[in-house]
Amino acid sequence: MRPSENVRDTWAEVDLSCISRNVRAIKSRLPAATEFMAVVKAGGYGHGDIQSAHTAVQSGADSLAVAYLSEAIQLRRQGITVPILVLTPIQPQDVPMAIKHRIQLTVTSAQWFEQAMAYRNIYPKLKLIVHVKFDSGLGRIGIREKEEWEAMVPWLKQADVEVEGAYTHFATAGSTDTRYLEQQLKNFDKMKGWIDQSGVDIRHYHCANSAIALRYPELAMDKVRVGAAMYGFYSKELVPDLELEPALSLHSRLIHVKRVSEGQSIGYDNSYQTSEAEWIGTVPIGYADGWSQVFQSSEMLIGGQRATVVGKIGMDQLMIRLPQHYPVNTQVTIIGKQGNDQITCAQLAASIDGVPQEISTALSARIMRINKGEEIINYEQHPIALC
Numbered sequence: 001m002r003p004s005e006n007v008r009d010t011w012a013e014v015d016l017s018c019i020s021r022n023v024r025a026i027k028s029r030l031p032a033a034t035e036f037m038a039v040v041k042a043g044g045y046g047h048g049d050i051q052s053a054h055t056a057v058q059s060g061a062d063s064l065a066v067a068y069l070s071e072a073i074q075l076r077r078q079g080i081t082v083p084i085l086v087l088t089p090i091q092p093q094d095v096p097m098a099i100k101h102r103i104q105l106t107v108t109s110a111q112w113f114e115q116a117m118a119y120r121n122i123y124p125k126l127k128l129i130v131h132v133k134f135d136s137g138l139g140r141i142g143i144r145e146k147e148e149w150e151a152m153v154p155w156l157k158q159a160d161v162e163v164e165g166a167y168t169h170f171a172t173a174g175s176t177d178t179r180y181l182e183q184q185l186k187n188f189d190k191m192k193g194w195i196d197q198s199g200v201d202i203r204h205y206h207c208a209n210s211a212i213a214l215r216y217p218e219l220a221m222d223k224v225r226v227g228a229a230m231y232g233f234y235s236k237e238l239v240p241d242l243e244l245e246p247a248l249s250l251h252s253r254l255i256h257v258k259r260v261s262e263g264q265s266i267g268y269d270n271s272y273q274t275s276e277a278e279w280i281g282t283v284p285i286g287y288a289d290g291w292s293q294v295f296q297s298s299e300m301l302i303g304g305q306r307a308t309v310v311g312k313i314g315m316d317q318l319m320i321r322l323p324q325h326y327p328v329n330t331q332v333t334i335i336g337k338q339g340n341d342q343i344t345c346a347q348l349a350a351s352i353d354g355v356p357q358e359i360s361t362a363l364s365a366r367i368m369r370i371n372k373g374e375e376i377i378n379y380e381q382h383p384i385a386l387c
């Protein structure tokens, strides 16, 4: 959306140079031959899919992954030419669309091939490129039993099918207890044995998401699938020898400021009572922006100080208790740095027992994204690029 169509006092700023440095830093820890698949699903984890994709490729990513076919096609339509893998099974009738756009598919069953067969020869000169997904223990999608694999083998050996990869995904990649991870690795090894016996030629094995790629580069295999870490989301405790930078910050401005006496109610359902005379500021962001009610009582930065969200968060607006008077239009930083203080998606996620990308991906389309350095005018005063 052009910024001028989205005039708004709340905006997310994406620093693509952070994504670039993060990709390079992650790559430098991996074996040189390991390919880097940049995961840009869900609009690049809320950072913008096309911008994230271009930046990752320019910084050394070999290929991309998204969750759904629609996301892959959107990238192709915007000129992305590197290989793209769709991580979720697609409908058999959508196979011609995938082939036409040279999109690689995740396959998990012989029945799917049986149904897809009817559609795939619309483009006889183009191969159907697939990665076979194995469920080694996450319990989500993929082949679990040897019989399922064997039923798929004849399809994989068809002349117009190319098996680009075989992969699995771990359930406990971010956990300090590695026992289940080891069990999954053993299971995947056993599954590789089935593949070897069948004579199907697999070009690339892959299993590592961000946490595995950063913690255990020796498990990187032929390719890593890195999402979270390239946006700067990772566990510093688990990977202390690495410095990744969060690429996204979120800002707004006070739209209303008032002095309220002791014992006044603020917010829906009288959810907050002032305990003394207080300065209350109103910030134009709410749950329709992806700023969920679970963030009631969280903090924001204003003038380099912390301000607590008071009362229930509404659909479009919320209130904060100001540490002192600030005028209307003062910038409020919801995610990011002010002075020496910083609020990160990781901190917010920890407070709701979630993960950082849950917060960045929830930010709705109503929040304008600005790429740092591409502002046309001084957005401290006017975040709206006038074009």
Ligand SMILES: *Cc1c(COP(=O)(O)O)cnc(C)c1O
Residues within 6 Å of the ligand: 039, 041, 087, 169, 208, 209, 210, 211, 225, 226, 227, 228, 229
């Ligand atoms: C989303 C996803 C990834 C990326 O995981 P991160 O932890 O964000 O790096 C990798 N593999 C699969 C199958 C995924 O669905």
